[in-house]
Amino acid sequence: MREGSNIRKAEGSFHWEGVEPLSYKEEGSAPFKAITRQVLFDRPELGCELRYFEMQPGGHSTLERHEHVHAVMIFRGGGTCLVGAEVRGVAAPDLVFIPPLTWHQFRASADEPFGFLCMVNTERDKPQLPSEDELRRLRQDPAIGAFLDG
Protein backbone atom coordinates (compact mmCIF):
# COMPACT_ATOMS: atom_id res chain seq x y z
CA MET A 1 0.00 0.00 0.00
CA ARG A 2 1.42 3.42 -0.95
CA GLU A 3 2.32 5.47 2.10
CA GLY A 4 -0.38 7.95 3.01
CA SER A 5 -2.74 6.56 0.37
CA ASN A 6 -6.46 6.28 1.00
CA ILE A 7 -6.73 3.49 -1.57
CA ARG A 8 -6.35 -0.21 -0.82
CA LYS A 9 -5.98 -2.15 -4.05
CA ALA A 10 -7.42 -5.64 -4.26
CA GLU A 11 -4.81 -8.39 -4.32
CA GLY A 12 -6.66 -11.10 -6.16
CA SER A 13 -10.40 -10.74 -5.86
CA PHE A 14 -11.01 -11.38 -2.19
CA HIS A 15 -7.97 -9.94 -0.43
CA TRP A 16 -6.86 -6.36 -0.08
CA GLU A 17 -3.59 -4.49 0.61
CA GLY A 18 -3.09 -4.06 4.33
CA VAL A 19 -6.18 -6.11 5.27
CA GLU A 20 -5.36 -9.23 7.21
CA PRO A 21 -7.56 -12.37 7.22
CA LEU A 22 -8.55 -12.90 10.87
CA SER A 23 -10.15 -15.67 12.86
CA TYR A 24 -13.94 -15.47 12.60
CA LYS A 25 -14.24 -15.71 16.40
CA GLU A 26 -12.17 -17.03 19.23
CA GLU A 27 -11.82 -20.79 18.69
CA GLY A 28 -14.19 -22.72 20.97
CA SER A 29 -16.31 -19.66 21.83
CA ALA A 30 -19.17 -20.78 19.58
CA PRO A 31 -19.84 -23.36 16.84
CA PHE A 32 -18.65 -22.36 13.34
CA LYS A 33 -16.73 -23.98 10.50
CA ALA A 34 -14.14 -22.91 7.94
CA ILE A 35 -14.84 -19.17 7.97
CA THR A 36 -12.54 -16.14 8.05
CA ARG A 37 -13.07 -12.43 8.66
CA GLN A 38 -11.48 -9.35 7.09
CA VAL A 39 -12.22 -5.85 8.38
CA LEU A 40 -12.40 -3.58 5.31
CA PHE A 41 -13.39 -0.34 7.06
CA ASP A 42 -13.57 0.47 10.76
CA ARG A 43 -13.20 4.24 10.81
CA PRO A 44 -14.54 5.72 14.05
CA GLU A 45 -16.23 8.59 12.18
CA LEU A 46 -18.73 6.15 10.67
CA GLY A 47 -19.84 4.32 13.81
CA CYS A 48 -20.17 1.29 11.52
CA GLU A 49 -17.74 -1.29 10.19
CA LEU A 50 -17.66 -3.11 6.88
CA ARG A 51 -16.35 -6.67 7.14
CA TYR A 52 -15.87 -9.45 4.58
CA PHE A 53 -16.53 -13.01 5.74
CA GLU A 54 -15.65 -16.02 3.65
CA MET A 55 -16.49 -19.68 4.16
CA GLN A 56 -14.80 -22.58 2.48
CA PRO A 57 -17.11 -25.11 0.76
CA GLY A 58 -19.19 -26.76 3.49
CA GLY A 59 -18.36 -24.03 6.01
CA HIS A 60 -20.85 -22.08 8.09
CA SER A 61 -21.18 -19.11 10.43
CA THR A 62 -22.49 -19.39 14.00
CA LEU A 63 -26.24 -19.79 14.55
CA GLU A 64 -26.89 -16.78 16.79
CA ARG A 65 -29.01 -13.72 17.48
CA HIS A 66 -28.36 -10.29 19.01
CA GLU A 67 -29.94 -6.90 19.51
CA HIS A 68 -27.76 -5.27 16.85
CA VAL A 69 -28.61 -5.67 13.16
CA HIS A 70 -26.59 -6.75 10.12
CA ALA A 71 -26.81 -5.39 6.59
CA VAL A 72 -25.35 -8.08 4.34
CA MET A 73 -24.47 -8.30 0.65
CA ILE A 74 -23.50 -11.70 -0.74
CA PHE A 75 -20.18 -11.08 -2.46
CA ARG A 76 -18.78 -14.41 -3.65
CA GLY A 77 -20.48 -17.59 -4.79
CA GLY A 78 -23.67 -18.77 -3.16
CA GLY A 79 -25.08 -20.69 -0.28
CA THR A 80 -28.08 -20.79 2.01
CA CYS A 81 -29.12 -18.53 4.83
CA LEU A 82 -31.51 -18.70 7.74
CA VAL A 83 -33.09 -15.40 8.85
CA GLY A 84 -35.84 -15.88 11.42
CA ALA A 85 -38.31 -18.34 9.88
CA GLU A 86 -36.91 -17.98 6.36
CA VAL A 87 -34.46 -20.47 4.80
CA ARG A 88 -33.38 -19.38 1.36
CA GLY A 89 -30.68 -19.84 -1.25
CA VAL A 90 -28.70 -16.69 -1.90
CA ALA A 91 -25.99 -15.72 -4.37
CA ALA A 92 -23.88 -12.66 -5.15
CA PRO A 93 -24.97 -9.85 -5.01
CA ASP A 94 -28.23 -10.54 -3.08
CA LEU A 95 -28.98 -8.37 -0.04
CA VAL A 96 -29.92 -9.77 3.38
CA PHE A 97 -31.08 -7.77 6.40
CA ILE A 98 -30.80 -9.41 9.84
CA PRO A 99 -33.30 -7.72 12.21
CA PRO A 100 -32.77 -7.46 15.98
CA LEU A 101 -32.94 -10.67 18.03
CA THR A 102 -33.43 -12.83 14.94
CA TRP A 103 -31.78 -16.26 14.65
CA HIS A 104 -29.51 -16.33 11.62
CA GLN A 105 -26.81 -18.42 10.01
CA PHE A 106 -25.02 -18.61 6.65
CA ARG A 107 -23.99 -21.94 5.10
CA ALA A 108 -21.74 -22.42 2.08
CA SER A 109 -22.65 -24.96 -0.55
CA ALA A 110 -20.42 -28.05 -0.82
CA ASP A 111 -18.68 -27.02 -4.01
CA GLU A 112 -17.56 -23.38 -3.80
CA PRO A 113 -16.43 -20.69 -1.36
CA PHE A 114 -19.17 -18.37 -0.12
CA GLY A 115 -18.40 -14.80 0.91
CA PHE A 116 -20.43 -11.85 2.11
CA LEU A 117 -19.97 -8.21 3.10
CA CYS A 118 -21.51 -7.23 6.43
CA MET A 119 -22.18 -3.69 7.68
CA VAL A 120 -22.61 -3.50 11.46
CA ASN A 121 -22.50 -0.96 14.29
CA THR A 122 -19.07 -0.59 15.91
CA GLU A 123 -20.68 -0.72 19.37
CA ARG A 124 -22.84 -3.81 19.62
CA ASP A 125 -24.13 -6.40 22.05
CA LYS A 126 -22.67 -9.89 22.40
CA PRO A 127 -24.30 -12.63 20.28
CA GLN A 128 -26.58 -15.11 22.05
CA LEU A 129 -26.37 -18.83 21.27
CA PRO A 130 -29.52 -21.00 21.18
CA SER A 131 -30.33 -23.16 24.22
CA GLU A 132 -31.18 -26.85 23.69
CA ASP A 133 -34.84 -25.90 24.09
CA GLU A 134 -34.52 -23.14 21.53
CA LEU A 135 -32.83 -25.50 19.06
CA ARG A 136 -35.66 -28.03 19.49
CA ARG A 137 -38.18 -25.28 18.85
CA LEU A 138 -36.33 -24.15 15.70
CA ARG A 139 -36.16 -27.74 14.40
CA GLN A 140 -39.93 -28.07 14.59
CA ASP A 141 -39.86 -26.34 11.21
CA PRO A 142 -38.59 -29.11 8.84
CA ALA A 143 -36.96 -26.57 6.50
CA ILE A 144 -34.93 -25.15 9.39
CA GLY A 145 -34.06 -28.66 10.61
CA ALA A 146 -32.77 -29.62 7.16
CA PHE A 147 -30.82 -26.35 6.97
CA LEU A 148 -29.18 -26.89 10.36
CA ASP A 149 -28.22 -30.43 9.36
CA GLY A 150 -26.37 -28.92 6.38
Place this chain on the structure above:
Amino acid sequence: MREGSNIRKAEGSFHWEGVEPLSYKEEGSAPFKAITRQVLFDRPELGCELRYFEMQPGGHSTLERHEHVHAVMIFRGGGTCLVGAEVRGVAAPDLVFIPPLTWHQFRASADEPFGFLCMVNTERDKPQLPSEDELRRLRQDPAIGAFLDG
Protein backbone atom coordinates in the same frame (compact mmCIF):
# COMPACT_ATOMS: atom_id res chain seq x y z
CA MET B 1 -39.86 -9.52 -3.26
CA ARG B 2 -41.58 -12.07 -0.99
CA GLU B 3 -43.81 -10.39 1.57
CA GLY B 4 -42.12 -10.05 4.95
CA SER B 5 -38.81 -11.31 3.56
CA ASN B 6 -35.52 -9.85 4.72
CA ILE B 7 -33.86 -10.90 1.46
CA ARG B 8 -33.68 -8.78 -1.68
CA LYS B 9 -32.58 -10.90 -4.62
CA ALA B 10 -30.44 -9.33 -7.31
CA GLU B 11 -32.25 -8.79 -10.60
CA GLY B 12 -29.40 -8.89 -13.03
CA SER B 13 -26.11 -8.00 -11.43
CA PHE B 14 -26.58 -4.36 -10.54
CA HIS B 15 -30.25 -4.05 -9.64
CA TRP B 16 -32.17 -5.47 -6.70
CA GLU B 17 -35.78 -6.32 -5.87
CA GLY B 18 -37.53 -3.30 -4.39
CA VAL B 19 -34.54 -0.97 -4.88
CA GLU B 20 -35.25 1.88 -7.25
CA PRO B 21 -32.57 3.66 -9.32
CA LEU B 22 -32.71 7.31 -8.25
CA SER B 23 -31.27 10.57 -9.49
CA TYR B 24 -27.74 11.06 -8.21
CA LYS B 25 -28.61 14.57 -7.01
CA GLU B 26 -31.15 17.19 -7.88
CA GLU B 27 -30.52 18.19 -11.49
CA GLY B 28 -28.64 21.51 -11.66
CA SER B 29 -27.61 21.46 -7.99
CA ALA B 30 -24.00 20.52 -8.83
CA PRO B 31 -21.96 19.34 -11.83
CA PHE B 32 -22.14 15.57 -12.51
CA LYS B 33 -22.67 13.33 -15.54
CA ALA B 34 -24.48 10.05 -16.30
CA ILE B 35 -24.63 8.68 -12.76
CA THR B 36 -27.44 7.01 -10.80
CA ARG B 37 -27.92 6.12 -7.12
CA GLN B 38 -29.53 3.10 -5.45
CA VAL B 39 -30.01 2.95 -1.67
CA LEU B 40 -29.34 -0.67 -0.65
CA PHE B 41 -29.67 -0.26 3.13
CA ASP B 42 -30.85 2.72 5.16
CA ARG B 43 -32.00 1.12 8.41
CA PRO B 44 -32.11 3.65 11.24
CA GLU B 45 -30.56 1.15 13.68
CA LEU B 46 -27.26 1.35 11.81
CA GLY B 47 -26.86 5.13 11.61
CA CYS B 48 -25.19 4.43 8.25
CA GLU B 49 -26.45 3.82 4.74
CA LEU B 50 -25.08 1.64 1.99
CA ARG B 51 -25.62 3.06 -1.48
CA TYR B 52 -24.66 1.86 -4.97
CA PHE B 53 -23.67 4.51 -7.51
CA GLU B 54 -23.17 3.73 -11.18
CA MET B 55 -21.78 5.86 -13.96
CA GLN B 56 -22.19 5.24 -17.65
CA PRO B 57 -18.98 5.26 -19.74
CA GLY B 58 -17.57 8.79 -19.61
CA GLY B 59 -19.72 9.70 -16.58
CA HIS B 60 -18.51 11.26 -13.36
CA SER B 61 -19.58 12.16 -9.83
CA THR B 62 -19.45 15.71 -8.45
CA LEU B 63 -16.08 17.16 -7.42
CA GLU B 64 -16.82 18.03 -3.79
CA ARG B 65 -15.73 17.82 -0.17
CA HIS B 66 -17.54 17.61 3.17
CA GLU B 67 -16.96 16.98 6.85
CA HIS B 68 -18.46 13.47 6.69
CA VAL B 69 -16.42 10.56 5.36
CA HIS B 70 -17.09 7.89 2.72
CA ALA B 71 -16.06 4.23 2.79
CA VAL B 72 -16.11 3.07 -0.82
CA MET B 73 -15.70 -0.28 -2.55
CA ILE B 74 -15.44 -0.30 -6.33
CA PHE B 75 -18.09 -2.79 -7.45
CA ARG B 76 -18.31 -2.75 -11.24
CA GLY B 77 -15.69 -2.09 -13.89
CA GLY B 78 -13.01 0.51 -13.37
CA GLY B 79 -12.21 4.17 -13.63
CA THR B 80 -10.16 6.87 -11.99
CA CYS B 81 -10.59 8.65 -8.70
CA LEU B 82 -9.26 11.79 -7.08
CA VAL B 83 -8.85 11.73 -3.28
CA GLY B 84 -7.03 14.80 -1.96
CA ALA B 85 -3.73 14.98 -3.87
CA GLU B 86 -3.98 11.41 -5.19
CA VAL B 87 -5.21 10.54 -8.70
CA ARG B 88 -5.35 6.82 -9.26
CA GLY B 89 -6.91 4.14 -11.42
CA VAL B 90 -9.21 1.84 -9.48
CA ALA B 91 -11.13 -1.32 -10.33
CA ALA B 92 -13.47 -3.73 -8.57
CA PRO B 93 -13.10 -4.55 -5.70
CA ASP B 94 -10.57 -1.87 -4.60
CA LEU B 95 -11.30 0.08 -1.41
CA VAL B 96 -11.22 3.90 -1.18
CA PHE B 97 -11.54 5.98 1.99
CA ILE B 98 -12.55 9.63 1.62
CA PRO B 99 -11.34 11.55 4.72
CA PRO B 100 -13.09 14.66 6.07
CA LEU B 101 -12.91 17.87 3.97
CA THR B 102 -11.01 16.13 1.17
CA TRP B 103 -11.73 16.94 -2.48
CA HIS B 104 -12.84 13.81 -4.31
CA GLN B 105 -14.38 12.69 -7.57
CA PHE B 106 -14.93 9.42 -9.47
CA ARG B 107 -14.69 9.23 -13.26
CA ALA B 108 -15.69 6.27 -15.43
CA SER B 109 -13.47 5.20 -18.28
CA ALA B 110 -14.79 5.79 -21.81
CA ASP B 111 -15.59 2.16 -22.54
CA GLU B 112 -17.46 0.59 -19.63
CA PRO B 113 -19.86 1.40 -16.78
CA PHE B 114 -18.23 2.11 -13.43
CA GLY B 115 -20.01 1.37 -10.16
CA PHE B 116 -19.17 1.63 -6.49
CA LEU B 117 -20.66 0.89 -3.08
CA CYS B 118 -20.52 3.76 -0.58
CA MET B 119 -21.04 3.53 3.19
CA VAL B 120 -21.89 6.88 4.77
CA ASN B 121 -23.43 8.31 7.95
CA THR B 122 -27.18 8.87 7.73
CA GLU B 123 -26.76 12.33 9.31
CA ARG B 124 -24.21 14.28 7.36
CA ASP B 125 -23.25 17.78 6.30
CA LYS B 126 -23.95 19.24 2.88
CA PRO B 127 -21.20 18.85 0.25
CA GLN B 128 -19.13 21.91 -0.62
CA LEU B 129 -18.28 22.73 -4.24
CA PRO B 130 -14.89 24.22 -5.19
CA SER B 131 -14.66 27.96 -5.81
CA GLU B 132 -12.92 29.22 -8.96
CA ASP B 133 -9.87 29.95 -6.81
CA GLU B 134 -9.93 26.46 -5.35
CA LEU B 135 -10.21 24.91 -8.83
CA ARG B 136 -7.20 26.94 -9.98
CA ARG B 137 -5.25 25.76 -6.96
CA LEU B 138 -6.18 22.11 -7.65
CA ARG B 139 -5.17 22.44 -11.31
CA GLN B 140 -1.67 23.53 -10.33
CA ASP B 141 -1.03 19.79 -9.99
CA PRO B 142 -0.85 18.60 -13.64
CA ALA B 143 -2.16 15.12 -12.71
CA ILE B 144 -5.25 16.67 -11.13
CA GLY B 145 -5.70 19.02 -14.09
CA ALA B 146 -5.59 16.09 -16.52
CA PHE B 147 -8.03 14.15 -14.33
CA LEU B 148 -10.51 17.05 -14.19
CA ASP B 149 -10.31 17.43 -17.98
CA GLY B 150 -11.39 13.77 -18.26
